[in-house]
Amino acid sequence: xxxxxxxxIFVIGGGSGGLTVVDEAQKLGKRVxxxxxxxxxxxxxxxxxxxxxxxxxxxxxxxxxxxxxxxxIRHELTATGWQGVDxxxxxxxxxxxxxxxxxxxxxxxxxxxxxxxxxGITYYNKLGKLKDDHTVELIDKDGQSEFVTAEYIVIAVGSxxxxxxxxxxxxxxxxxxxxxxxxxxxxGKTLVVGASYVALECAGFLTGLGYDVTVxxxxxxxxxxxxxxxxxxxxxxxxxxxxxxxxxxxSSIEDVDGKRLVKWVLNGQEQSEVFDTVxxxxxxxxxxxxxxxxxxxxxxxxxxxxxIANDADSTSVPNIFAIGxxxxxxxxxxxxxxxxxxRLIKRLYCNGNQIMEYSDVSTTVFTPLEYGCVGxxxxxxxxxxxxENLKIFASEFTPLFWNFANRKGTCYAKLIVKKDDxxxxxxxxxxxxxxxxxxxFGVVIKLKAKKSDLDNxxxxxxSVAEELVQMQTxx
Amino acid sequence: xxxxxxxxFFVIGGGSGGLAAAKQAxxxxxxxxxxxxxxxxxxGTKWGxxxxxxxxxxxxxxxxxxxxxxxELRxxxxxxxxxxxxxxxxxxxNRMTENVRNHIKKLNFQYKNQLNNQEVKYYNKLAELEKSxxxxxxxxxxxxxxxxxxxxxIAVGGRPSYPEDIPxxxxxxxxxxxxxxxxxxxGKTLIVGASYVALECGGFLNGLGYDSSIxxxxxxxxxxxxxxxxxxxxxxxxxxxxxINEAIPINIEVIENNRRLVTWKQKGVQHSDTFDTVxxxxxxxxxxxxxxxxxxxxxxxxxxxxxxxxxxxxSVSNIYAIGxxxxxxxxxxxxxxxxxxLLxxxxxxxxxxxxCYQFIPTTVFTPLEYGCIGxxxxxxxxxxxxxEIIIYHSIFKPLEWNLxxxxxxxxxxxxxxxxxxxxxxxxxxYLGPNAGEVVQGYAVAMKLGATKEQFDATIGIHPTCxxxxxxxxxxxxxxxxxxxxx
Numbered sequence: 009x010x011x012x013x014x015x016x017i018f019v020i021g022g023g024s025g026g027l028t029v030v031d032e033a034q035k036l037g038k039r040v041x042x043x044x045x046x047x048x049x050x051x052x053x054x055x056x057x058x059x060x061x062x063x064x065x066x067x068x069x070x071x072x073x074x075x076x077x078x079x080x081i082r083h084e085l086t087a088t089g090w091q092g093v094d095x096x097x098x099x100x101x102x103x104x105x106x107x108x109x110x111x112x113x114x115x116x117x118x119x120x121x122x123x124x125x126x127x128g129i130t131y132y133n134k135l136g137k138l139k140d141d142h143t144v145e146l147i148d149k150d151g152q153s154e155f156v157t158a159e160y161i162v163i164a165v166g167s168x169x170x171x172x173x174x175x176x177x178x179x180x181x182x183x184x185x186x187x188x189x190x191x192x193x194x195x196g197k198t199l200v201v202g203a204s205y206v207a208l209e210c211a212g213f214l215t216g217l218g219y220d221v222t223v224x225x226x227x228x229x230x231x232x233x234x235x236x237x238x239x240x241x242x243x244x245x246x247x248x249x250x251x252x253x254x255x256x257x258x259s260s261i262e263d264v265d266g267k268r269l270v271k272w273v274l275n276g277q278e279q280s281e282v283f284d285t286v287x288x289x290x291x292x293x294x295x296x297x298x299x300x301x302x303x304x305x306x307x308x309x310x311x312x313x314x315x316i317a318n319d320a321d322s323t324s325v326p327n328i329f330a331i332g333x334x335x336x337x338x339x340x341x342x343x344x345x346x347x348x349x350x351r352l353i354k355r356l357y358c359n360g361n362q363i364m365e366y367s368d369v370s371t372t373v374f375t376p377l378e379y380g381c382v383g384x385x386x387x388x389x390x391x392x393x394x395x396e397n398l399k400i401f402a403s404e405f406t407p408l409f410w411n412f413a414n415r416k417g418t419c420y421a422k423l424i425v426k427k428d429d430x431x432x433x434x435x436x437x438x439x440x441x442x443x444x445x446x447x448x449f450g451v452v453i454k455l456k457a458k459k460s461d462l463d464n465x466x467x468x469x470x471s472v473a474e475e476l477v478q479m480q481t482x483x
Numbered sequence: 484x485x486x487x488x489x490x491x492f493f494v495i496g497g498g499s500g501g502l503a504a505a506k507q508a509x510x511x512x513x514x515x516x517x518x519x520x521x522x523x524x525x526x527g528t529k530w531g532x533x534x535x536x537x538x539x540x541x542x543x544x545x546x547x548x549x550x551x552x553x554x555e556l557r558x559x560x561x562x563x564x565x566x567x568x569x570x571x572x573x574x575x576x577n578r579m580t581e582n583v584r585n586h587i588k589k590l591n592f593q594y595k596n597q598l599n600n601q602e603v604k605y606y607n608k609l610a611e612l613e614k615s616x617x618x619x620x621x622x623x624x625x626x627x628x629x630x631x632x633x634x635x636x637i638a639v640g641g642r643p644s645y646p647e648d649i650p651x652x653x654x655x656x657x658x659x660x661x662x663x664x665x666x667x668x669x670g671k672t673l674i675v676g677a678s679y680v681a682l683e684c685g686g687f688l689n690g691l692g693y694d695s696s697i698x699x700x701x702x703x704x705x706x707x708x709x710x711x712x713x714x715x716x717x718x719x720x721x722x723x724x725x726x727i728n729e730a731i732p733i734n735i736e737v738i739e740n741n742r743r744l745v746t747w748k749q750k751g752v753q754h755s756d757t758f759d760t761v762x763x764x765x766x767x768x769x770x771x772x773x774x775x776x777x778x779x780x781x782x783x784x785x786x787x788x789x790x791x792x793x794x795x796x797x798s799v800s801n802i803y804a805i806g807x808x809x810x811x812x813x814x815x816x817x818x819x820x821x822x823x824x825l826l827x828x829x830x831x832x833x834x835x836x837x838x839c840y841q842f843i844p845t846t847v848f849t850p851l852e853y854g855c856i857g858x859x860x861x862x863x864x865x866x867x868x869x870x871e872i873i874i875y876h877s878i879f880k881p882l883e884w885n886l887x888x889x890x891x892x893x894x895x896x897x898x899x900x901x902x903x904x905x906x907x908x909x910x911x912x913y914l915g916p917n918a919g920e921v922v923q924g925y926a927v928a929m930k931l932g933a934t935k936e937q938f939d940a941t942i943g944i945h946p947t948c949x950x951x952x953x954x955x956x957x958x959x960x961x962x963x964x965x966x967x968x969x
Contacts, residue, residue, distance in 0.1 A: 061945070066945055066946055067882070067946060070882060070946050071563075071882070071883075071885075074563075074882075074883050075563040075564065075565075078556050078559055078560050078563065078565070079560065079565055081553055081556055082560070082565070082568070084549075084550075084553050085553050085554070085556075085557070087578075087582055088546075088549070088550035088553055088554075088578070088579045088582065089550065089574050089575035089576060089577070089578035089579035089582075089691075090550075090553065090554055090557070090572055090574055090575075091569075091572040091573050091574070091575060092568070092569030092571070092572025092573070093557065093567075093568050093569065093572060094567040094568070097565065097566050097567035097568075098565075098566055099563075099564045099565050099566070100564040100565075100566055101564065102564075103562075103563070103564035104563055104564035107562055107563055107564065111885050114885075341942075341945070342945045343942045343943040343944065343945050343950065344942055347942055369942045370941070370942065370943075370944050371944060372944050372947075380944070408542070408545060408546065408549075409546070409549045411546075411582075411586045411589075412546070412549075412550075412582055412586075441917050441920045443944045443947040443949065444917045444920040444921045444947055444948060444949045445920045445921075445923065445924070446924070446944060447921070447924065447943065447944050447947055447949035447950060447952070447953070448921065448922065448923060448924020448925040448926075448927070448928065448949065448952075449924035449927070450924070450941045450942070450944070451924065451925065451928040451933055451937060451938055451941045451953070452924055452927045452928050452931070454937065454940070454941050455928060455931050455933060455937060457927055457928075457931055461927055461930065461931055462927055464839065464930065465842075465844070465923075465926045465927045465930055466815070466817045466818050466821055466843045466844065466926070467817040467923070468817070468844050468845060468846050468854065468919040468922060468923050468926075469536070469541055469815070469816045469817045470541050470542060470545050470919075471846070471919035471920055471923060472920060473919060473920045473922075473923030473924065474817065474919075474923060476923070476924070477923070477926075477927070
């Protein structure tokens with residue numbers, strides 16, 4: 009403990025990464041400070057502690073996605089003999105939002121109680137800003153400042169949705185994921201702009217909840233993901249009723265009697281349509297403006313605003329660290345931020361020597377047909393190893409329960425295998441319960457398992473996961 | 484005796500193992516024949532090609548289990564804003580069984596097609612061994628023919644067994660052979676047994692709205708991890724299933740309205756109650772009694788199970804046996820399938836690979852599902868002693884369950900059994916939703932010898948139930964399994 013400083017470690021940002029650092033440090037008896045403050049969205053939306061994931065990310069997203077899925081199952085309910093279920097009846101948005109917010113606030117309360125009652129943690133609901141390499145300025149909602157000092161500072165401020173710069177008044181005329189999960193009024197006929205997983209997940213569950221949804225895509229779906237699977241996801245969403253406008257972006261958005269008149273150019277023609285809501289999901293930007301980074305000498309990528317940190321999470325100022333979504337080159341995921349935070353504290357205080365690894369991280373896109381993947385996409389694998397050096401196993405299948413109500417569409421599994429050593433370098437599963445199916449295989453891919461290792465394992469029957477250990481045909 | 488056909492490979496039994504072996508052998512170029520004939524249950528229930536799994540096992544079981552779980556979701560639907568869902572709506576048994584039957588018939592048809600496409604000659608006749616290389620085939624009208632085959636595979640599976648001490652029991656009760664094809668709903672049901680069949684059936688019947696009681700002689704799920712078995716029971720009790728523990732039926736009488744009066748003894752005291760249906764699920768026996776095995780010299784154990792070597796060969800050198808009818812084999816579809824395929828590859832494909840029975844993953848589709856791989860806690864302590872193993876445990880609540888407060892908050896559990904010296908994970912137990920989907924991938928990892936550290940170094944997918952398996956820190960005997968905080 010260094011008596012020169014008020015805190016051993018001060019964390020700016022109480023999200024997945026930040027809270028992990030706070031927890032791991034206090035468990036070791038360190039004096040920990042945390043500043044977490046939500047700058048309201050352009051519509052004034054705010055939330056509690058916990059960061060993006062529990063408030064405006066993973067958690068409410070999955071709850072709404074699950075709600076859409078359990079709405080779908082009403083078709084199977086009638087087909088399996090349940091009476092008194094109307095598969096075509098509506099979803100009450102306010103009931104849903106209240107339920108989702110009840111969950112979210114439960115998590116906020118859990119965090120708040122823990123922050124307040126745990127020894128060694130001092131929590132500030134104030135906006136943090138670097139003053140110098142050991143000093144943080146804390147600004148409250150009325151603009152009053154106080155200053156704290158710390159031996160180590162960890163920046164874990166995450167990111168916020170980005171806005172296009174060429175549409176006047178765009179922030180007032182559109183909503184983002186910051187607003188969607190607590191929207192007071194049902195979104196109605198919605199235009200989702202973007203092709204990220206955020207865009208497709210939101211468009212997916214909004215369609216499933218019964219809203220008229222259109223997705224406007226500039227070029228490809230799910231950039232960075234396997235494109236064959238991305239297109240299949242798009243096709244499945246179309247079967248469900250989502251409309252797609254491909255190859256364009258909005259050129260203007262206007263308020264017309266409280267609705268949104270959106271114009272765009274497609275194949276040289278100007279087109280337009282009126283929507284109740286425009287949801288922007290074109291990407292996220294690191295929340296690093298007004299952090300005082302430049303004054304203190306913490307280097308960032310000028311274009312993206314992301315902080316530049318080395319493998320040990322250290323910035324250009326040696327006692328200032330940065331983790332999570334605000335850092336260049338990191339995966340924007342909760343579990344990686346958490347593991348990164350844990351390893352950082354181990355290195356700082358317990359002679360740990362593990363740095364964070366970002367290869368072969370399993371992830372899942374919670375689109376209406378879910379997509380779990382680990383490792384290389386087909387494009388990335390071909391680029392790195394050459395098509396002739398790969399064997400790509402693929403299989404279409406139908407889950408057992410889809411037979412009840414004759415669901416349309418097919419599920420898909422793909423394994424990318426290197427010919428020389430039979431190692432499985434890419435795992436792709438498109439079907440129900442994708443995250444649960446994929447997780448165990450995440451361990452398997454990290455172990456550099458061979459295709460023959462998967463084939464040697466007996467399947468669990470009946471399941472969808474067993475498809476992955478029975479893949480015989482290749483492209 | 485006129486031989487009508489000669490084969491390289493003749494399979495007796497068109498179930499999971501038999502069909503897989505026949506198709507694989509045909510694909511290797513062998514001339515293959517297959518005989519499948521379903522002897523009706525004592526109540527006259529029959530079914531088509533495909534064996535137990537497709538007709539009276541895994542498939543209809545899982546469909547009905549799904550129907551029961553879907554019914555449970557109605558509460559979540561209302562909570563999440565779906566309107567016009569009547570949580571009290573009744574279940575229409577006939578609607579469900581019609582849909583289940585249609586699916587099974589599709590599968591029967593698919594299998595016939597597959598055999599046809601692979602040029603496997605299919606006989607819908609009851610087979611018995613005439614000589615070590617001659618099979619007698621009898622059709623439903625008693626017509627007889629004989630075929631000759633270089634190799635014979637017995638894959639006749641098993642059928643439900645009945646308790647022996649209750650007079651005329653076969654006419655008074657149903658078994659899983661009858662349940663999935665029952666023309667009317669089973670009503671108030673007593674399930675006798677403690678196997679996964681008993682619990683799965685009792686579980687979905689309760690979920691579909693039928694008054695269900697399960698009568699258990701001693702322990703639940705013998706052979707499975709007993710702590711988990713206890714939690715399965717707790718969850719089923721919470722859900723409304725009644726357990727009659729440490730009891731066996733002593734008499735079953737047919738009374739008015741075709742109901743059943745059951746008398747049982749529990750801790751020396753006699754009880755009775757009336758039910759609409761009694762479902763016996765006390766075990767299965769090998770269906771080998773009418774095969775004429777003794778005449779030909781194929782050895783069986785006293786329970787009728789065929790004794791085979793590791794390469795599936797019986798005591799008669801050209802006769803093989805796989806699947807449920809063989810001593811010492813797990814009674815599972817995927818193991819029978821794999822075993823059959825490997826056997827065909829060895830006989831006709833010049834390959835040498837044998838079936839490996841280590842770390843076979845399996846799932847019990849009780850209302851709260853249970854997936855497991857490797858050692859139970861009891862088996863591990865028995866084999867390795869308490870000092871050599873470390874058990875990690877966790878109780879968790881799936882995110883989806885938060886949609887409804889009334890879900891039993893401490894129901895779901897994960898246990899990992901780890902070898903202290905090597906850190907190898909030798910037992911994985913997951914009690915929670917979607918157990919089959921969660922567990923499958925880990926089976927590959929465990930077969931590869933994965934350690935606890937390798938599990939922990941794998942980054943989780945959020946939010947899932949499965950990620951809990953990668954973040955276990957609490958040690959049984961030292962820490963509480965209950966997670967604290969968020």
